[in-house]
Amino acid sequence: MSTSGQPQFRYTQTPSKVLHLRNLPWECTEEELIELCKPFGKIVNTKCNVGANRNQAFVEFADLNQAISMVSYYASSSEPAQVRGKTVYIQYSNRHEIVNNKSPGDIPGNVLLVTIEGVEAGDVSIDVIHLVFSAFGFVHKIATFEKAAGFQALIQFSDSETASAARNALNERSIPRYLLPEHVNSCHLRISYSAHTDLNIKFQSHRSRDYTNPYLPVNPTAIEGIVQPAVGPDGKKKELESNVLLASIENMQYAVTVDVLHTVFSAFGTVQKIAIFEKNGQTQALVQYPDVSTAAAAREALEGHCIYDGGYCKLHLSYSRHTDLNVKAYSDKSRDYTIPDASLLTAQQVSGLPGVPGAWQNPQAGPLYHGNNFTSGGAVSGQYPGGQAAPWDPTMQSGRQQYVSVPGTYPGQNFAASSVPGYATAAGPAGSSPLTPTSQIPSAVTSMGFSPGVPANVRPGGASSPGQLQLGVPPNVRPGGASRPGQHTYYGQ
């Protein structure tokens, strides 16, 4: 029972193939360690960021002589060992091996395990992954899959050096936004090493690739692969059309309710379902149409435009990967208009609402929609100098063809081309005159005395219902963009 336990000091230590390094810069990386030590031999293991200050480390050489050569070298060198300009003190460790101190994911290998956080599998295509990781060397193979951890990819490089380079550069970083669909707000990469050394890719498919074998057959059962988004030459995922639109609402100063959205989006066809939700602090909504072409028309017309005057509640639209929403038939955040009872319920409940929120009665909408539409045209357009960011496609002001006369645009003939006048008459809300040279959609909102459950453009014949102000089409969205004298029965005050 001697009271040994005294620390061993530099000149009394027995050599070990494990070296203890001190005074390292804070959170010194393994690569910096390897850089420093590898001239002396093969490094078989490391342990970084040891100690309260995370400025110590251990390095294990394959052979004792290699460790001795490093200690000897710096013992007699006029240049001290340095990392990032800091002198590093090196001595033999009092242990002879680095115990299995690493989680498996920290043991370098040529295959990376990449967890892509905050996205769903369809958001990041395998081609985008390939593009991003190819920056560090030839990517042999990629396999993607979804686990509890989220969307993951195994990425095989030639060697662990290349893999490490990719990991060091990309770990805890994000795939550039421009490579991602618009609705993806964050795309955080968490990268570790896989224990795999060679992935077994059986097919080229939407979820796996073998770039070393381009003649590998395409998975015949990967029907999904065909549905997978096409990818342009830049690797950016092209939008895949869908009957369901994803709307992100920017600058949401005013409440955007299911009813407001229903009104706005019903201008283009039957809205089947709506769901509103929050994602990353932003309000988003899914709007389901019966078919892709209707959704496409809505998207085309509404993208970048504002529900309310003044740049409020700006819409950004993309196609959802959903095709059929599973929503509560009636809630404050969702609506299923395909359920008849729900429509009734909707009509009842909404008509029972205590008036229109003040925000909808945006005073600015008055001048814009009450006779100023023509005279103020210059002023309005003057708000957008150069016209580069013209809030509304000019063709919308002069032509109706975009939404009406193009055959096949509305397979559901929600807009019978000839029905525009009657429709416009019925749908024209107070003060909505046809040539509205503005970007907003607000008459949809400024006159909310509509029947939310019954889209105007779905009503048979579009006949006017006396006493009931029907609203279906925002004035600047309306197909009948051209002025048709005499067609307006409503000139709301």
Next chain:
DNA sequence: AGCACA
């Protein structure tokens, strides 16, 4: 600047 982890 002075020895980890289980």
